[in-house]
Amino acid sequence: MSKTSSLDEAKYYAEQCSENNWSRDILLNFIKADSFKNAKLLPKLHNFEKTLPEDLQQQADEILKSTYNLEFLGLSTPLRELELERKLVEKIKLFLLELGSGFTFICNQYKLALGNKDYAVDLLFFNRRIRALIAIDLKISEFKPEYIGKMNFYLGLLDDQVKQTDENPSIGIVLCADKDHVEVEVALRDVNKPIGVADYQLQFPEKELKELISNELKINTQKLRKR
Secondary structure, three states, rough: OOOOOOOOHHHHHHHHHHHHHHOHHHHHHHHOHHHHHHHOOOOEEOOHHHHHOOOHHHHHHHHHHEEEEEHHOOOOOOOOHHHHHHHHHHHHHHHHHOOOOOOOEEEEEEEEEOOEEEEEEEEEEEEEOOOOOEEEEEEOOEEEOOHHHHHHHHHHHHHHHHOOOOEEEEEEEEEEOOOOOOHHHHHOOOOOOEEEEEEEEOOHHHHHHHHHHHHHHHHHHHHHHHH
């Protein structure tokens, strides 16, 4: 906790350790990746306040991050979408940790059918905290407005064909390499299904890594002086 900079940040990591049984090494990795900032401070892009019941809006917001850290994949450059999906499935335990508490992995390339056509959701999860299916669509490019229409379509099929009567509406997350806030907000404006848009990073940002190392050196120097 000495590596955190505020009480709110320390409380966040303490709660995550309790809920997810993080080891010390896992906790340190999440602190280095600035998970608190990604989960709590960066602006999140979604339409949950318009598409979900009031009692679910905050809970859905809490399970979404603005940015997901995929550094654990060990990649320096983006892959094709199917290759990225395969890598995530290979390391699904680490991806579940990054997603947060309550997520259960169901399947990749989850099949849906309408008429004579077949469709597939890249990654399908169930979140026990909000009792809802969570569909993730992976994109190796920057955000494009048409991604929202595709996810809206998938969520309609999931609600019609897969969601059980005691479950809440299915939620979609479009996970892309980069996003423009204004473009996302406009794309989500008239959509009737709950969708969030987030980006991901494959490597820990160089600038933040330098700042982290600098802060570590300062802390260690101060400790030595006190001795």
